[in-house]
Amino acid sequence: MENQTTDTSQDLGQLQLDLIKKRKSPVAFSDKEVTKDQLEQLFEAARWAASCFNEQPWRFVVATRDQGDHYKKVLNGIHPHNQTWAQNAPVLMLTFAKKTFDKNGKPNMHSWHDLGLAVGNMSAQATAMGLYVHQMAGIVRENILNDFDIPDDYDVVSGIAIGYKLDIEDVPEDLIARETKERTRKPLNEIVFDNEWSESSF
Template identity: 45%
Template sequence: MENPAITNHEIHPLIAQRWSPRAFDSKLVEPEKLAQLFEAARWASSCFNDQPWAFIVATKDDTVNYQKMLDCLVPFNASWAQVAPVLGLVIAQKNFKHNDKPNAWGEYDAGQAAATLVLQATALDLVAHQMGGFDADKAIATFNIPETAKPIAAIAIGYAGEPSNLPAELQERETAPRSRNPLSSIVFTGEWGNSATFI
């Protein structure tokens, strides 16, 4: 299933096609495609080129680590993500590598790496759903994440599935039209709240 964005201005088809479904097919993702996703993430931009991101990934054929990853999700997310063939965590390093000082932009940069990964997934006819609904403390303990790093999101990756395979309460959400706040509410000039004229 596809659910492209209906935009007010033309954008690249890759961005318009990207979305976050909950319906996944159980088909495994080919290792070469997985490698491409993380290669794309590797080339994201970052402050001082510090590259403060890391990923912990579990594929469904690695049953032990996959279950450990699934157990870190909140029950609602686990209810649909358990079909996805790949689950992962997005990690941000807390300090800069070159001086060990706090990196105020580390989470922002890790988010850019995740966004780049998701766009690469779209280009490969995969889908990805990023999640805030996970237990960070459990993830830290389960995967031995050091104190110098912070898990900031979970992610499910795979091929799109059929909405009819979702629990009934999620099917309507899956097929609903996508929406975004108007540009006038997020792009300002001169001062906060003064909408830019070019939008």
């Protein structure tokens, strides 16, 4: 019985790792709709992230394509370089992080970190649901501050495009190189150290 539990945990661990590796940031989005229920699941995953003092400093403005002018307003906050592909995504978001702690008004140095954890959860959840999340630092803060009534106590952090990715045979010519580019990562021994900086047993 105990062995069975161990086996199941190992299987789940491998499954989780496979999902983490499957996540990617596509530029070729399909126009297939993402439903309100699916969005709710993504935000539910984000909401359960850890955060410093459990302050949950993350905020999101979300727009779906059927929201017309609102979608266009969010798109206007995305840098033109990213708009070229992000405008095909059925869901766009802008993200914000609260600058100070609710509990004492002091600066929250961890708010961007915590927002990242929430978006990480959202990305993992999206992958499990067959969806893809592409985050963007390339935004136009001035447009976002002009177009939306953002309280002073919030940083404008990033944009996010969400949707299904196109099957490879449907990816347009101008996006095919980016979409098929090999995804690489630093090896563990460059990022995990033991008692000496740069010395690793991995």
